[in-house]
Structure formats: C-alpha cells, structure tokens
Amino acid sequence: MSDSSSKSTERPVVYAVVASTFFVGFGGGVVFPILPNLGEVLGISAFLVGVILSANRWTRLVANGPAGVLVDRIGTRKPFVAGLAIEGLATFGYVIAIESAMPEGWFIVARVMWGIGSALVFATAYTITADVSEASSRGTSMGIVRAGITFGFPAGMVLGGIVSEVYSNVAAFVLAASFAGLASIIAYFIVPETHVESVDSSISPWDFETTLPALTVGLVNFGLYFAYIGVLFSTLVLYLEVESLTLSLEFAGYGIDYGEQGTSGLLMAVSALSGAVFTISGGKISDAAGARMPVLLAFLATSCAGFVVLTVAPSFGAVVVACALIGAGQGGVGGPLTALLADLTPEERMGRAMGTNNIFGDVGGGLGPLIxxxxxNAVGYDVLYALSAIVPLLAGVVLVAGIYSYTGSLSPTVEESVV
Known part of the structure; x- marks a missing residue:
C-alpha cells in the first residue's frame, strides 16, 4: 500500500476494527466471573471448569495457523466478518448451556466455537492494522486495536459479574450475545479489504511462519497469557472466596455488597482497563522512542511486580494494586510486541506471523487454567502467584536473546527492524 493511501485510510480502518472487536469482546469476558463459581452450583469439577475455560484456546491452537494462512491467501475482510459472527453464535451458546441438562457439554461446544471465531478475528484484526499503518505509527495503531479488544473484555467481566448477581446468569449471556451480533454488523458494513487483491491459491494451508522473530515474539506471548489469563483470571474468583475478600459500597445511605463473582468481575475489569490504557501508551512510547525493546522490558518488569504484590496479600487494597500492575504490564507489552512482529515480518506473510503468535498465546492461556x-487447590494461592511472578522475567530473557540473535542489537531502532 502506498504511503499516501496508507496515511489516508489508517485511522478510519483502525477505528472500525476497534469498534467491532470491542463489542464482540463482551462474550469473551462475561464467562470468567460466572463460570468458575458455577462449578459448585452445577456440580462441575474444578478440572472440568478449567477444561471449559481453556477450550477456546486449545481450539485456537489448531485454528490459528490455518486462519493466518487463510488471511494471506484470500484477504482479511471475509474471515474478519465470519469470525465475529461465529463468536456471536458462541456467546448465545452460553444461554443454551445454562438452561441445559448437560451444561458442561454445551459450554464446551460454545467455547470451541468461540475459539474458531476468535482465531479468525485475531489473525485479521492485527493484519489489517499492519497493512494500513506506517512503521512510525505502527505501535500506536497496534495499541489502539489491542485496547479495543481489551476494553471489550473488562466490559464483559463487569457485565458477567454484576448483571448475573442483580438479574441472572442467563440475562448476562443474552446481553453479551446481542452486542456480539452488533459487532459483526459493524464489520460487514465498514471494514474494507486491505490485504490481497485476489486469491493466491499457491499458499499452502499449513505454511506457518517459523522465523526467529515469529518464534521469539510467540514465546513471550506464551508467558504473558499463561500468567495473565491462565493464572490470574482463572483463579481470582476462588482466591477471593478463600481469603473472604469482597467489596462493599455505600452510596446515599444505600449499601451494596458484592459477592465473589461481582468483586472478581470488577477486579478483572480494573486489570483489563489498566491494560487497555497502557496498551495505547506503550505503543505510542515505542513509536516516539523509535525502539520497542526498552518499553517491552519495562512493562514485563511491571507484570512481575504485580504478581509479587499479589503474593504478599491478602488485603483488598493490595489485590486492587496487584491487578492494576499485572494489567498494565500485560497491556504495555501488547502494542509494542505486535508492532515489533510486524516490523520484522514481510507484509505478505503477516497473516501467517500473527497465526504463529496467536498459537503460542493460546497454548499459554489454555495450559494455565489446567495447571x-x-x-x-494443592499448594495454595501464595505459591502459585509467587511462581507466576517469574514468568515475565523469563519472557524478557527470551525476548532479548531472540532479538539480539536476529538483529545483532540489544535494542534495534524501528528503522533497523523494518523488513
């Protein structure tokens, strides 16, 4: 895409992608405050709850690679719209599950569908952004898109936590499904094709990206999702129950007491909103500095600090600070990390590179709840969170080693990174 064309279309396209991913993100977040607690209510074991929570990520593990290849083969628009529609149907599947005599089966089916849809959405959303952005603004654009996805996620968690307590779990799932349907409508009428002009049948369905930059960024993504989604989000509601940490508010003489679901939903929202803010600022800082590595390492250290704070809890204030720090670290890494991958990847292979990156992230996010x-339950939450604090540090070591091996520099400039 030419410079003038790219500059004239970048922001409108990015904002259209943001709107679509924001609304569909409700369905991704709504399940987390509700499902872990439903394990006891519906008689589902902790292991099976973990399977349900991670089923979408294990599905994406298989679907991410072909989704990325599909993007490079037929373009971004059709997979993007189709992925959003599939996620909407999956969210409505939660309604069927909660009313079914076999809820675990329906929940797994819905999460598998969500995995297929989100594989298409994630492969296309970032590829669209890479296609229309310049290297000098890529970190900011990637951050904006990631923030849109991230803002939808906490909105869903608040929805799932509060609406389920005030009304019902079914009401929360129906509302989330409605917003997911709106997302696919927005995408259909607004988001254009950005990636290919015609179908390229020469691309193999299994032609994945296995270059050193793709594998390095993927391993970092693995560690982040393992600690953030796989550990923090999968255990927070149960941790609050064990430590008897819930939120009580009083306003105009009226008291509001949130249970573990409502409190965990709000705390997850704090974390994800913190992540969204720092996703945008992290990408923007990396653009302004002309280098991604210093920003990435600083935010990996922030994530580590959050788990350290969580380890020395329990107090409600400490948990709030910990969730905010972990979210800031996760978010701050997101924009510069995907921008770095785009910097180091030829445009015609960006779909495959994003597919590879998403595979690693979903292995981490899927493995986390199972472990x-x-x-x-066996050794306690303090030990779990203490070990999780090490994960971002290891990710930093992998990042430095991989980028230095590929570029010969510990902190290559954006201009040096662009291929």
Missing part, C-alpha cells in the same frame, strides 16, 4: 486451578 493453576488444581495447583492452587
């Missing part, structure tokens, strides 16, 4: 829930 963290039984692990916390």
């Amino acid at each position: 963290s829930l039984p692990f916390a």
Whole structure:
C-alpha cells in the first residue's frame, strides 16, 4: 500500500476494527466471573471448569495457523466478518448451556466455537492494522486495536459479574450475545479489504511462519497469557472466596455488597482497563522512542511486580494494586510486541506471523487454567502467584536473546527492524 493511501485510510480502518472487536469482546469476558463459581452450583469439577475455560484456546491452537494462512491467501475482510459472527453464535451458546441438562457439554461446544471465531478475528484484526499503518505509527495503531479488544473484555467481566448477581446468569449471556451480533454488523458494513487483491491459491494451508522473530515474539506471548489469563483470571474468583475478600459500597445511605463473582468481575475489569490504557501508551512510547525493546522490558518488569504484590496479600487494597500492575504490564507489552512482529515480518506473510503468535498465546492461556486451578487447590494461592511472578522475567530473557540473535542489537531502532 502506498504511503499516501496508507496515511489516508489508517485511522478510519483502525477505528472500525476497534469498534467491532470491542463489542464482540463482551462474550469473551462475561464467562470468567460466572463460570468458575458455577462449578459448585452445577456440580462441575474444578478440572472440568478449567477444561471449559481453556477450550477456546486449545481450539485456537489448531485454528490459528490455518486462519493466518487463510488471511494471506484470500484477504482479511471475509474471515474478519465470519469470525465475529461465529463468536456471536458462541456467546448465545452460553444461554443454551445454562438452561441445559448437560451444561458442561454445551459450554464446551460454545467455547470451541468461540475459539474458531476468535482465531479468525485475531489473525485479521492485527493484519489489517499492519497493512494500513506506517512503521512510525505502527505501535500506536497496534495499541489502539489491542485496547479495543481489551476494553471489550473488562466490559464483559463487569457485565458477567454484576448483571448475573442483580438479574441472572442467563440475562448476562443474552446481553453479551446481542452486542456480539452488533459487532459483526459493524464489520460487514465498514471494514474494507486491505490485504490481497485476489486469491493466491499457491499458499499452502499449513505454511506457518517459523522465523526467529515469529518464534521469539510467540514465546513471550506464551508467558504473558499463561500468567495473565491462565493464572490470574482463572483463579481470582476462588482466591477471593478463600481469603473472604469482597467489596462493599455505600452510596446515599444505600449499601451494596458484592459477592465473589461481582468483586472478581470488577477486579478483572480494573486489570483489563489498566491494560487497555497502557496498551495505547506503550505503543505510542515505542513509536516516539523509535525502539520497542526498552518499553517491552519495562512493562514485563511491571507484570512481575504485580504478581509479587499479589503474593504478599491478602488485603483488598493490595489485590486492587496487584491487578492494576499485572494489567498494565500485560497491556504495555501488547502494542509494542505486535508492532515489533510486524516490523520484522514481510507484509505478505503477516497473516501467517500473527497465526504463529496467536498459537503460542493460546497454548499459554489454555495450559494455565489446567495447571493453576488444581495447583492452587494443592499448594495454595501464595505459591502459585509467587511462581507466576517469574514468568515475565523469563519472557524478557527470551525476548532479548531472540532479538539480539536476529538483529545483532540489544535494542534495534524501528528503522533497523523494518523488513
């Protein structure tokens, strides 16, 4: 895409992608405050709850690669719209699950559908952004898109936590499904094709990106999602219950007492909103500095600090600070990390590179609940969170080693990174 064309279309396209991913993100967040607690109500074991929570990520593990290849083969628009529509149907599947005599089966089906849809959405959203952005503004644009996804997620968590307590779990799922449907409508009428002009049948369905930059960024993504989604979000509601930490508010003489679901939803929202803010600022700082590495390492250290604070809890204030720090670290890494991947990847292979990156992230996010829930029951949450604090540090080591090996520099400038 030419410079003039790119500059004239970048922001409108980015904002259209943001709107779509924001609304569909409700369905991704609504399940987290509700489902872990439903394990006891519906008689679902902790392990099976972990399977349900991680089913979408294990599905994406298989779907991410082909989704990225599909983007490079047929373009971004059709997979993007289709992915949003599938996620909307999956969100409505939660309604069927909660009313079913076999809720665990329906929840798994819905989460598998969500995995297929989100594989298409994530592969296309970032590829669209890479296509229309310049290197000098790529970090900001990637941050804005990631923030849109991230803002939808906490909105869903607040929705799931509060609406489920005030009304019902079904009401929360129906509302989330309605917003997901709106997302696909927005995408259909606004988001254009940005990636290919015609179908390229020469691209193999299994032609994944296995270059050193893609593998390095993917491993960092693995660690972040393992600690953030796989550990923090999967265990927070149960941690609050064990430590008897819930929120009580009084306004105009009226008291509001939130249970573990409502409190965890608000805390997850604090974390995700913090992440969204720093996703935008992290990308913008990396653009202004002309280098991604210093920003990435600073935010990896922030994530580590958040888990350290969470380890020395319990107090409600400490948990709030910990969630905000972990969210800031996760978010601050997001924009510069995807921008770095785009800097180091040829445009015609960006779909495949994003597919590879998403595979690693989903392995981390999928493996996390399977390990963290039984692990916390066996040895306690303090040990779990202390070990999780090490993960961002290891990710930093991998990042420095991989980028230095590929570029010969510990902190390459944006101009040096662009291929």
